[in-house]
Amino acid sequence: MQDVSALTRKLRNGAALSGEDVERLERIALTSRCVPANTDLIKEHETTEYVHVIESGVACRYKITPDGRRAILALLLPGDFCDLHVAILDHMDHSIGTLQESRVSRVSRDDVLQMLSASPAISRACWWATLVDEAVLREWLVNVGRRRTDQQLAHLFCELYTRLEAVGLAENDRFRMPFTQTTLGDLVGVTQVHVQRTMTQLRDKGLITQQDREIGLHDFNAVAEYSDFDATYLHLGGRSEDAGPGRRQRNE
Amino acid sequence: MAHFYFDVNDGRKRSVDDYGVTYNTKDEAKQAAMRELSLIIRDDLPDGERANYVVTVRDETSTPIYVVMAAVMGESLLEYT
Numbered sequence: 400m401q402d403v404s405a406l407t408r409k410l411r412n413g414a415a416l417s418g419e420d421v422e423r424l425e426r427i428a429l430t431s432r433c434v435p436a437n438t439d440l441i442k443e444h445e446t447t448e449y450v451h452v453i454e455s456g457v458a459c460r461y462k463i464t465p466d467g468r469r470a471i472l473a474l475l476l477p478g479d480f481c482d483l484h485v486a487i488l489d490h491m492d493h494s495i496g497t498l499q500e501s502r503v504s505r506v507s508r509d510d511v512l513q514m515l516s517a518s519p520a521i522s523r524a525c526w527w528a529t530l531v532d533e534a535v536l537r538e539w540l541v542n543v544g545r546r547r548t549d550q551q552l553a554h555l556f557c558e559l560y561t562r563l564e565a566v567g568l569a570e571n572d573r574f575r576m577p578f579t580q581t582t583l584g585d586l587v588g589v590t591q592v593h594v595q596r597t598m599t600q601l602r603d604k605g606l607i608t609q610q611d612r613e614i615g616l617h618d619f620n621a622v623a624e625y626s627d628f629d630a631t632y633l634h635l636g637g638r639s640e641d642a643g644p645g646r647r648q649r650n651e
Numbered sequence: 652m653a654h655f656y657f658d659v660n661d662g663r664k665r666s667v668d669d670y671g672v673t674y675n676t677k678d679e680a681k682q683a684a685m686r687e688l689s690l691i692i693r694d695d696l697p698d699g700e701r702a703n704y705v706v707t708v709r710d711e712t713s714t715p716i717y718v719v720m721a722a723v724m725g726e727s728l729l730e731y732t
Contacts, residue, residue: 549694
């Protein structure tokens with residue numbers, strides 16, 4: 400599964416890509432460069448001629464509040480287009496920065512627009528990716544507004560595992576958390592103290608195991624049920640009529 | 652920069668912080684304790700109508716340096732009992 404770029408692996412979930420489409424996408428990934436951790440790819444209010452794609456590592460969309468606190472609004476994992484918006488919109492309404500050392504491709508706005516008009520399948524796949532981003536944001540709003548911190552973290556772990564698994568970067572209900580515990584606080588809007596206390600509770604309840612940054616979901620279905628996680632919003636089943644509803648329950 | 656520990660007593664369970672968090676100043680640690688108190692109450696409503704929540708901050712030598720408390724009370728008013 401690792402023979403093609405993360406971008407191709409991700410977009411294959413959104414549309415049937417031809418050999419030619421895959422070649423187009425692979426050419427983009429060839430230009431990737433290494434970006435250190437905690438480096439901005441683009442800042443709020445900036446305008447740019449480039450779109451970024453995460454090939455490995457992780458970045459996030461974020462805003463800084465006037466009192467200096469960071470709110471993370473999205474996680475950008477391998478295969479994710481960071482800022483497809485800038486191909487259409489003029490200025491960024493948020494910043495994008497890496498959370499750990501990452502490989503990032505930079506594609507010119509013109510090349511993106513050209514690729515989209517040349518291939519209906521890629522165009523459709525990018526549209527799918529943008530719609531999924533919106534669906535994730537909706538789910539995060541529910542998370543921040545309506546769930547307890549322990550459920551928020553459990554939900555986030557289910558989502559991370561499912562998204563990483565979809566691009567071949569996690570298996571057997573274990574994954575490497577691609578950021579620090581401080582970042583977890585900025586993701587769910589609580590203090591580091593609270594994250595630590597809540598992680599202890601999740602471990603004590605036997606829902607997760609944690610060894611440094613490696614998180615194990617003891618029983619994925621149990622964690623999903625605990626946190627009200629329903630993978631439908633990640634839309635990984637494609638639109639084939641026999642795919643049925645999203646996989647809420649697995650391994651059955 | 653200093654390390655601080657945050658112990659919590661929610662009336663049902665006393666939990667001792669073994670890990671701690673690093674803050675630049677004692678004031679930041681105090682604020683964190685206050686915020687933690689509000690998050691605990693948000694996440695964890697009391698079983699009954701009364702509850703006391705206490706967060707104690709210890710410094711690197713394990714000496715308690717600050718405490719924040721909140722009492723929650725619900726009471727039915729006479730005409731509605």
